[in-house]
Amino acid sequence: MAALKILTVNPGSSSLKLSLLDHDDTLLTEDAGPGHEIADIITRMPAEPDAIGVRFVHGGTRYTEPIRIDAAVTEHLHDLADLAPLHQPASLHALSEIKSALPGVPAVACFDTAFHATLPDAAATYALPAEWRERFGLRRYGFHxxxxxxxxxxxxxxxxxxxxxxxxxxxxxxxxxxxxxxxxxxxxxxxxxxxxxxxxxxxxxxxxxxxxxxxxxxxxxxxxxxxxxxxxxxxxxxxxxxxxxxxxxxxxxxxxxxxxxxxxxxxxxxxxxxxxxxxxxxxxxxxxxxxxxxxxxxxxxxxxxxxxxxxxxxxxxxxxxxxxxxxxxxxxxxxxxxxVTAREDLEIATGVRRILTTGDESGGGRGSTC
The missing domain is CATH 3.30.420.40 (ATPase, nucleotide binding domain)
Known part of the structure; x- marks a missing residue:
């Protein structure tokens, strides 16, 4: 595992949490974002991150593993915003602020829907007209x-x-x-x-x-x-x-x-x-x-x-x-x-390191940890 310091960005439905993790997942600092400018939080951190991991609630059918964020990925994440209106816009806003504060630092999107890519068809299928299911991607995605x-x-x-x-x-x-x-x-x-x-x-x-x-x-x-x-x-x-x-x-x-x-x-x-x-x-x-x-x-x-x-x-x-x-x-x-104490930051960091060290940025696959 590469010796990367990872900044994890975790927008929830009622919160925003930023965590800076050392190469061995030691928590260097943690801050809650609401009421604070993200750029100001970053300036108070003890070190600059080598990479950023951002939690996105919805990856649709395209993103079933973490993926390095570029303009095309960002555009597609915007397209998914209406499926998770409490979360997706918040993640996109946080991503924009983070990239402005840390230009040039690679960012990886990690998805709550990815863990459920292993759902069998019987569990994922809604009994709706086939034309709707195929046209709109109507299925159970799952979250968290x-x-x-x-x-x-x-x-x-x-x-x-x-x-x-x-x-x-x-x-x-x-x-x-x-x-x-x-x-x-x-x-x-x-x-x-x-x-x-x-x-x-x-x-x-x-x-x-x-x-x-x-x-x-x-x-x-x-x-x-x-x-x-x-x-x-x-x-x-x-x-x-x-x-x-x-x-x-x-x-x-x-x-x-x-x-x-x-x-x-x-x-x-x-x-x-x-x-x-x-x-x-x-x-x-x-x-x-x-x-x-x-x-x-x-x-x-x-x-x-x-x-x-x-x-x-x-x-x-x-x-x-x-x-x-x-x-x-x-x-x-x-x-x-x-x-079990929720540590989504550790799961995000695991996905970021895997993507940045293996170079696998396809966004495909099933059953990702992130």
């Missing part, structure tokens, strides 16, 4: 792939090997689950866009597709419907806030909306987790990551209790005090349950 890929790799390190059947729960402002068989994604809850699946902070998750059509037919504009589904639904639509900590506080005060929202959140989480285990034919490991997955013991306890029929059980004390990577499995459980 950088987080899933790192969680799988880290779980293998913690347990001494990859569990044959894993369900990884990335729970944060955006949330999705992934069924992982022998290290490869075989099913996931997000689909063509990041709107499908779980109830999220501001996104509705799966709803009857007839609802948006009905709303548009009754006078709402497509733009208003899309904005509401992306930014004003989910926990925010149910309670007025997408902050799980605030909702927990309200629930403790017996707020009716907060209690109902938690019930709906957990109902969907339980159902989707069970669906992922069905795709795997069982469960050997359950892994929590992401802001809520790492920091909310109540979410972890409730889901493992809901899945107890599969053999999940966690130690209450280890669950309550989990800080960083933690094996919470109770002595009588047949399924291992872990918390």
């Amino acid at each position: 792939g950088l987080s899933f890929s790192y969680a799988v790799r880290r779980t293998a390190e913690l347990l001494g090997g990859i569990p044959p059947r894993m369900v990884v729960c990335h729970l944060g402002s955006g949330a999705s689950l992934c069924a992982v068989a022998e290290g490869r994604s075989v099913d996931t809850t997000m689909g063509f866009t990041p709107l499908e699946g779980l109830i999220m902070a501001s996104r509705a998750g799966s709803i009857d597709p007839g609802i948006p059509l009905w709303l548009i037919e009754h006078g709402l504009s497509p733009q208003d419907v899309n904005s509401a589904l992306e930014r004003a639904s989910g926990l925010r639509g149910l309670t007025g806030t997408g902050d799980m900590r605030r909702i927990r506080d309200l629930a403790e005060q017996r707020d009716v909306n907060a209690l109902a929202a938690l019930d709906a959140y957990h109902h969907r989480l339980r159902a989707c987790a069970a669906a992922m285990t069905a795709s795997l034919g069982g469960l050997d490991a359950l892994v929590f990551t992401g802001g809520v997955g790492e920091h909310d013991p109540s979410v972890r306890m409730r889901l493992t209790e809901d899945l107890a029929y599969l053999g999940t059980s966690i130690d209450p004390d280890r669950n309550a005090t989990a800080d960083g990577d933690t094996d919470m499995t109770s002595a009588d459980a047949s399924v291992r349950t872990l918390v």
